[in-house]
Ligand code: HEM
Ligand SMILES: *[C@@H]1O[C@H](CO)[C@@H](O)[C@H](O)[C@H]1NC(C)=O
Ligand SMILES: *[C@@H]1O[C@H](CO)[C@@H](O)[C@H](O)[C@H]1NC(C)=O
């Protein structure tokens with residue numbers, strides 16, 4: 614334990630220095646996914662190979678305060694890799710979600726960390742429903758609905774939240790590791806350190822809200838190609854049909870990075 618602490622302190626110092634040197638930027642803009650026609654507030658992080666996280670929240674005043682639709686794009690390198698988010702910004706005391714490619718599937722895992730070391734499986738009730746996914750030679754992409762994802766209960770004593778209905782700005786964290794969890798098939802597999810970047814950025818809640826939210830879920834609304842929950846789409850190697858950059862960018866902002 615003493616050894617592990619000093620190890621992770623060393624890792625911490627090292628990665629802190631790296632992240633300062635790397636000066637990763639996070640930039641947000643409006644984005645509509647060409648395949649699903651779902652609109653997101655999409656943040657791109659300048660990691661090696663790329664990281665993108667798009668978020669769509671139900672419209673203001675919706676009763677659905679504890680969910681969102683997410684789109685996560687992560688790089689796949691020589692050893693695979695994982696990409697993840699923190700639903701509150703920091704690694705600790707916040708719902709963590711990781712995703713990684715396993716063949717042409719995308720596997721996800723909810724985790725929880727009380728310190729800066731290997732996170733535990735999440736003990737609460739967060740539900741991820743895949744809307745679509747893609748895997749090609751260099752990237753994976755996952756579009757999903759996340760329910761029970763803003764109010765967390767790791768155990769009876771450990772609760773936390775970030776409620777989009779009560780804040781103007783959401784703090785979110787990103788993290789990316791160059792090595793897939795092991796075994797790659799195991800949602801509770803061992804995670805390697807985020808050696809391809811980590812940090813915190815913010816998203817204005819108003820930018821993330823989407824009037825068409827219900828339609829994106831296949832409900833009553835006028836969205837073309839509404840995907841139905843649980844359907845998955847994997848297209849290996851040739852990948853996406855034109856998910857090129859942001860469309861209809863309604864002004865870029867440069868969220869603050871707090872590493
Ligand atoms: C073996 C697993 C992991 C270890 C040893 C680890 C270790 C650390 C350390 C030492 C820091 C602090 C670095 C600094 O401030 O200089 C950190 C930050 C961070 N980690 Fe992790 N981490 C792990 C897994 C994860 C996972 C799975 C996620 C998310 C899915 C994550 C998200 C973050 C974020 C967002 C930060 C920056 C914000 C903060 O400092 O709290 N980490 N991690
Ligand atoms: C967990 O959350 C899902 C989705 O919100 C819900 O359908 C289910 O009833 C919940 N289960 C428990 C045990 O709370
Ligand atoms: C998956 O996506 C590809 C290309 O975007 C499309 O041709 C195919 O019909 C989709 N499959 C499913 C099951 O949605």
Ligand SMILES: *[C@@H]1O[C@H](CO)[C@@H](O)[C@H](O)[C@H]1NC(C)=O
Pocket residue numbers: 686747748749750751752753754850851852853856
């Ligand atoms: C691979 O997938 C990513 C994410 O969907 C996409 O941005 C990229 O253009 C794809 N690459 C190719 C060669 O299709």
